[in-house]
Amino acid sequence: MHIFEGFLPSPWWQIWFAVSIPVIMYGIYQMNKLVRERREIVPLLAVAGAFIFVLSSLKLPSVTGSSSHPTGTGMAAILFGPAVTSVLSVIVLLYQSLFLAHGGLTTLGANVFSMGIAGPFVAYIFYKTASKAGMNFYLNVFLATAIADWVTYVVTSLQLALAFPFEGSVFASFKMFALVFATTQVPLAIMEGALTALIMKYVVQVKSDVLVGLNVLTSTTVAKLKGAME
Amino acid sequence: MTHILDDYAVLSPLRYKNNWLKLSVVTFGILAGVSSNSPLVPLVTAACMSFATVHFGKIPSGLYLRLLAGPAGFVLVSAVIIAFFFGEGVKLFSFDVLGFTLGVSSAGLNMALLVLARTLGGMSCLLFLSLTTPMIELFSVLKTTKLPDSFIEISMMMYRYIFVFMEVAMGVKYAQTVRLGYKDFRTSFRSVVMLGTNLFIRSWEQGEKLYVSMNSRCYDGKLTMLDEKRPVKLPEAVLACGYFVLVMFVFLYTRGMPLI
Numbered sequence: 001m002h003i004f005e006g007f008l009p010s011p012w013w014q015i016w017f018a019v020s021i022p023v024i025m026y027g028i029y030q031m032n033k034l035v036r037e038r039r040e041i042v043p044l045l046a047v048a049g050a051f052i053f054v055l056s057s058l059k060l061p062s063v064t065g066s067s068s069h070p071t072g073t074g075m076a077a078i079l080f081g082p083a084v085t086s087v088l089s090v091i092v093l094l095y096q097s098l099f100l101a102h103g104g105l106t107t108l109g110a111n112v113f114s115m116g117i118a119g120p121f122v123a124y125i126f127y128k129t130a131s132k133a134g135m136n137f138y139l140n141v142f143l144a145t146a147i148a149d150w151v152t153y154v155v156t157s158l159q160l161a162l163a164f165p166f167e168g169s170v171f172a173s174f175k176m177f178a179l180v181f182a183t184t185q186v187p188l189a190i191m192e193g194a195l196t197a198l199i200m201k202y203v204v205q206v207k208s209d210v211l212v213g214l215n216v217l218t219s220t221t222v223a224k225l226k227g228a229m230e
Numbered sequence: 231m232t233h234i235l236d237d238y239a240v241l242s243p244l245r246y247k248n249n250w251l252k253l254s255v256v257t258f259g260i261l262a263g264v265s266s267n268s269p270l271v272p273l274v275t276a277a278c279m280s281f282a283t284v285h286f287g288k289i290p291s292g293l294y295l296r297l298l299a300g301p302a303g304f305v306l307v308s309a310v311i312i313a314f315f316f317g318e319g320v321k322l323f324s325f326d327v328l329g330f331t332l333g334v335s336s337a338g339l340n341m342a343l344l345v346l347a348r349t350l351g352g353m354s355c356l357l358f359l360s361l362t363t364p365m366i367e368l369f370s371v372l373k374t375t376k377l378p379d380s381f382i383e384i385s386m387m388m389y390r391y392i393f394v395f396m397e398v399a400m401g402v403k404y405a406q407t408v409r410l411g412y413k414d415f416r417t418s419f420r421s422v423v424m425l426g427t428n429l430f431i432r433s434w435e436q437g438e439k440l441y442v443s444m445n446s447r448c449y450d451g452k453l454t455m456l457d458e459k460r461p462v463k464l465p466e467a468v469l470a471c472g473y474f475v476l477v478m479f480v481f482l483y484t485r486g487m488p489l490i
Contacts, residue, residue, distance in 0.1 A: 004301040006272065006352025007308070007345060010265045028378055035380050040441040042380060046387030047437035053388070054395040055426060091385045095392065098360040098368075099234040101297050104352055106264055160308060164341065166315040176311055195423055202427035210434050 002111055003156060005097070005104025012163040017109030023086055023117050030083040045080070049088045052076055053095055070192040074148030075199070077120030078127050078141060079214055085124075089116025114155040123148035137204075137217065137225060142197040149189030153181060234396070235297075235360040242287045244362035248462045249371050255470055256359045262477050263351035268484035269344045271477065272351025278473055279354040287362045297357055298350070305349045313342035365389050370457030383453055391436065399429055 008016070034041050052072040072092075076085040093111050097103040103111050127144040131137070161174035203211060208222045217225075239245060244252070259279055263272040280298075284291050316338040369389075372382050402425050406412065411421035 002304075004305060004349050004353060005260065005356045006263050006348035006350070007305065008264070009348075013264060028381055032378065032380055040438075042383055043387060043440040043444065044434075044437040046384045047391050047433045047440065049384065049388040050391035050395050051429060051433040053392050054399050054429060057396075058399065058422060058425065087381065088384075091381075091388055094385075095365075095389070097356060098365065099236050099392075101235060101300050101353065101357055101360065104356055106260055106352065164312050164316055164345075173311075173315060176315055177308070180307060180311060191419075194419075195426060198423040199426045199430060202423070203430060206427075207431050207434065210431075 002093075002096070002103035002115075003107040003159065005107060007104070008107050008110055008159070008163050012159070013106045013109060015109075016107075016113050016159065020109045020112045020117060024090055024112070027083040027085075027087040030081075031087050034084070045084065045088065048076065048080070049091055052088065053092050056092070056096070057100060070188075070195060071115055071119070071149060071152065073115050073120050073152070074123045074145030074192070075141075075196045077124045077148060078144055079216060082117070082121040082124045085120040086112070086116045089120070110156075110159050114152045114159060118155045119148040119152035122151045137221065138197045138201055141200050142193040144193075145196040146189040146193035149185065149192055153185040153189070154178065157181060234392075235357075236364050238289060238293075238361050239364040242289065242362045244282075244287045245364060245367065246460060247362075247466060248460045249363065249367050251462050251466060251470060252359065252363055253371065255473065256355045258474060259355040259358075259477070260352055262481055263348050263355070266348075266481055266484070267344070269347035270484045271481050272347040274351075274480050275477055276347070276351040276354040278476070279351075279358045283354070283358045283361055287358070289361050294357070294361075298353055301349060301353060305346065309342040309346050312345060313338045316341045367457075369455060373455065373457075379452060386453060386455075387440070391433070394436065395429060395433060398432060399425060402428060 031045070052075075055072045055075075056069050058069065073085060073089060076088060080088070090108075090112050093103055093108060093116065097105060097108065123144040126147050127140055130140045130143070157177040158174055160177045161170050164173055166173040166176065200211075204217075204222060204225050208217070208226070211217045212219050212222060256279075259275040263275055266272065280294065283289050284294055313334050316335075366389075369382070369386055372385070403421075406421045406425065410417070412418040
């Protein structure tokens, strides 16, 4: 859920930039470390970012009638971890605002925080703990992606509520924004979760070495998942 | 999804103007919009920027209006919420719904109008940038900043591959549509999944090929780019200064003046 250009008033867009920039710097530091180790990661990351951009511009068949687009951030978090995802999401969000007029430049900080940092971070933690606990891989991907979307939507509502408190109460306005946007965001998150889980299913079938190479799955789990399909 | 704004920017006559001039015009408009307390300032910037985009940038006005209406869904919903619940004080009008009294106070209405105007102003500044400046031009601007090389490299390659994958995605989508792949909810969901998977696998193979091909052409972690020098011409500078003065004047004149 993008906040559009000019929507956040003056103290708030600076605050969200101030919150996001240190995380992005850390992400760039992590990414540079990866690049020094394996130089082939640069084109791979670029291609992955382009994939996220194109995926997010696909229209999902929607239940409520509004147009809904997947964000792709949950998937990126599972594949690359939250630090690298935050860097990729900065570029993707910048391109979305410039190429599709989705989002904005002053609101980039707030959007990066909700979509590139908070959502992927929570999704990654969920994914890691659940996979340690032995949850089914596809169910885990479904839940992690849906959670990434929900966290993004809750954080966006909070950002709007902080900027526009009702009668001095942030909580009242948060409730209102969250309630209204829930009608589109809750089904969207479920759709995107299902989409990502199914994509992962086909990727395991056709090209599982990618997932093993990224340390998303071990080769024994892949063998088990493939065995379960036959 | 058929056209992204960069396609129009490449054809725009304003493409050959100085990048820094365009960027400063846009930044100024955006900053004036978000820091003003009166809806007039963003409305003035919106009018100026829309005129510049449509008249100097030769963007079809129908397309431009459709783009401005893009954020309408999100913005209108939020503005209505703000109008009804923001601010206390005397209600301008109110009505009862299921035992709750809903009312619009003047503070709320002012805030909603301000937010609407700011979004309009901000979006028209952003559209001016994205409809007149192709990303290739902005890369040379990015190169002069202190951003790390790997970040810029990745954004450049990502830019290239967005077009490649867009084309693949569109081809697959057409093929699916003519085979009734989007006839109802179930099949369209299945089609989107197939499209996403195919794109993922294809992009991965592309990435591996890209590394090999770049390596065999002596890629050492740096893509060099030469940018053209385009000095600012006098009429452009005068026009930009006139715009700055106008917006500053409106900004100072309307400070602290509510609309209603």
